[in-house]
Amino acid sequence: MKFKVIGAGLAGVEAAWQIAEAGNKVTLFEMKPVRFSAAHKSEGFAELVCSNSLKASRLESAAGLLKEEMARLGSLTVPIARACAVPAGGALAVDRDVFSKTITEKITSHPNITVEHRVYDKIEVNDGEVLVIATGPLTDGALSEEIKRLCSKDYLSFYDAAAPIVTADSIDFEKVFTASRYDRGGEDDYINCPFNKAEYEAFIDELINAEGAVVHDFDVYEGCMPIEKLAKRGLDAPRFGPMKPVGLTDPKTGHRPWACVQLRRENEKGTMFNLVGFQTNLKFGEQKRVFSMIPGLENAEFVRYGVMHRNSFINSPKLLNPDYSLRSNPNIFFAGQITGVEGYMESAASGIMAGINAVRYSQHREPLILSELTMIGALTAYISDETVENFQPMGANFGILPPIEPKIRDKKERYAALSDRALKNLTTNC
Numbered sequence: 001m002k003f004k005v006i007g008a009g010l011a012g013v014e015a016a017w018q019i020a021e022a023g024n025k026v027t028l029f030e031m032k033p034v035r036f037s038a039a040h041k042s043e044g045f046a047e048l049v050c051s052n053s054l055k056a057s058r059l060e061s062a063a064g065l066l067k068e069e070m071a072r073l074g075s076l077t078v079p080i081a082r083a084c085a086v087p088a089g090g091a092l093a094v095d096r097d098v099f100s101k102t103i104t105e106k107i108t109s110h111p112n113i114t115v116e117h118r119v120y121d122k123i124e125v126n127d128g129e130v131l132v133i134a135t136g137p138l139t140d141g142a143l144s145e146e147i148k149r150l151c152s153k154d155y156l157s158f159y160d161a162a163a164p165i166v167t168a169d170s171i172d173f174e175k176v177f178t179a180s181r182y183d184r185g186g187e188d189d190y191i192n193c194p195f196n197k198a199e200y201e202a203f204i205d206e207l208i209n210a211e212g213a214v215v216h217d218f219d220v221y222e223g224c225m226p227i228e229k230l231a232k233r234g235l236d237a238p239r240f241g242p243m244k245p246v247g248l249t250d251p252k253t254g255h256r257p258w259a260c261v262q263l264r265r266e267n268e269k270g271t272m273f274n275l276v277g278f279q280t281n282l283k284f285g286e287q288k289r290v291f292s293m294i295p296g297l298e299n300a301e302f303v304r305y306g307v308m309h310r311n312s313f314i315n316s317p318k319l320l321n322p323d324y325s326l327r328s329n330p331n332i333f334f335a336g337q338i339t340g341v342e343g344y345m346e347s348a349a350s351g352i353m354a355g356i357n358a359v360r361y362s363q364h365r366e367p368l369i370l371s372e373l374t375m376i377g378a379l380t381a382y383i384s385d386e387t388v389e390n391f392q393p394m395g396a397n398f399g400i401l402p403p404i405e406p407k408i409r410d411k412k413e414r415y416a417a418l419s420d421r422a423l424k425n426l427t428t429n430c
Helices: 010-021 062-072 077-083 096-108 141-151 197-209 227-231 284-291 344-362 375-383 411-429
Strands: 002-006 026-030 053-056 091-094 113-117 129-133 155-161 165-167 190-195 259-265 272-275 302-304 308-314 329-334
Touching (some): 002 010, 002 344, 010 077, 010 129, 010 344, 053 062, 062 077, 062 344, 062 375, 062 411, 077 091, 077 096, 077 344, 091 096, 091 259, 129 344, 141 308, 197 227, 284 302, 329 344, 344 375
Parallel strands (some): 002 026, 026 113, 129 329
Antiparallel strands (some): 053 091, 155 308, 165 272, 165 302, 190 259, 259 272
């Protein structure tokens, strides 16, 4: 059987890795550096185009559970992420350049993987071939049209946004303080920019009146809501979202700030920080003007402004089997954000499952369908559930897992119990 994977993002490299590690030859097609999307800048594989955070590490969190399940399934990306982590409190954040470089080296040096750098614009699957489409949420051009042809009218899209990055040297450390929320992680993992009430209200007023880069409204996924759009929902909306002050105490005042912007380390050396939760669609000049009102960022040097780009996904509940294969053509598998999973690790996890099941399909074996008691199994069930209407992207969260009975009232204990149950069922299924 001949295996092909289109796209060397997080999902594509995981799919190719699973196929290759199972002893099969696989060709991985990657359009960079022949062509770059609007969001991609590096030639490396598994480029992180938005935040450098892979979310929480602790096992009693949905994101932490997801990564542990992936690791136990033989993930390529999880151990590499852990090896090139940068301080980020309770989150697993990585030096994105080291992360991408290491993954690229692993893939290109694998004896069973052949990489072809070219634009793949015609989907053809011959007898004896299995194709994994992991082209990501920025798929466009001829390949996008090909996917539309495969998926008919059930091809959807939404818009996503990325946050700005500033240099550490340009931050006024007289006005900020270092701390992790609720003292999780190291005390200097985050830089916190505290607002008093007057500063906050002035900032919000400028934010909601700033000029956006695109004039028409977007159907934006809730988890990546531009900060200016969130602010238009109400004066306190950002203060209960990315600017929430809970779990933080300003050492200069001894009190919790009225609101707070957190800056997370962008690289291992700590020379760059990104504005957590500040995805935006404002014009670059407006970003400089408005975000310079954040205490401590009055003279900030922006090494990357926030950008907004079109993300595409298919209507997976109507199109995909639980093994990530296309119902209309089981020789074709989809993986990554194009399937409607939301998040870096969720995309990588879908690549693991698509790769495993592509191999099983070639061997005429039953697919690996994980229990819905596991995080990966629950995400898979969601995107392949034919009863789902008005399909929207979904990330890892405990709400998609069946509840523990009898109910455990303490949230921390309940999450720990859900994680324990998931890992026990993962072992059973594998």
